[in-house]
Amino acid sequence: MEEPGTGRWCVYLLLCADGTLYCGVTTDVRRRLDEHNGLRAGGAKYTRGRRPVRLAACAGGLCRGEALRLEKAVKSLPRGKKTQALLSWGERSAFPAGEEPRPRT
16 A cells, blocks of 8 residues: 555546636546547547647546545535645645646647
């Protein structure tokens, strides 16, 4: 069993082209973002008609259970508090230093 706060799971929040938010969990944020944008097979049905999507916030370094609990908590928040909830989760990052995804143009 993983020690809390030492895992490889991330909770991410996407901003869709129509202005809506999508929250999910993954072990590979880049792969998942590509899937949501249709660059790879997969992705949620919700985001298929709302492309392009971009990463709005992410909290990493979680074990699977922590990630699922945080995802559930974020999904229960009002829209205006979702991004702040993930950003304030801590100094954890889903990406190694200097390897954050660049916005697509």
